[in-house]
Amino acid sequence: MELPDTEWEVGLNTQNLKIYRKLRAPGSFFMVKVFCDFPNIPKNIIYDAIADLNQRRKFDEILANLNILEEDPISGSVVF
Numbered sequence: 001m002e003l004p005d006t007e008w009e010v011g012l013n014t015q016n017l018k019i020y021r022k023l024r025a026p027g028s029f030f031m032v033k034v035f036c037d038f039p040n041i042p043k044n045i046i047y048d049a050i051a052d053l054n055q056r057r058k059f060d061e062i063l064a065n066l067n068i069l070e071e072d073p074i075s076g077s078v079v080f
Contacts, residue, residue, distance in 0.1 A: 008033060029079070053078070 008020035016037045021030045038046060049055055057064045070079040 051076075 008022045011019040011021050011032075013019075018035045020033045022033070023029075024031055034050075036046065049059075053063070053068070068078060071077075
């Protein structure tokens with residue numbers, strides 16, 4: 001797993017998990033890109049844990065401290 005391009009900043013780089021972030025526009029928001037390899041966990045379980053914000057707050061220390069300002073149920077985008 002390699003860095004997608006030079007505009008992406010490495011947030012976490014372990015053997016099984018790589019997280020990158022990229023500032024969308026000055027004063028705007030960060031996009032996040034994640035690559036993971038957890039061979040003993042079904043993909044749908046990983047997706048559900050990440051996509052379900054209530055579940056994710058249990059293990060994501062950063063998300064646990066953020067407030068949702070806006071949610072778009074059609075696109076799935078969330079503004080914190």
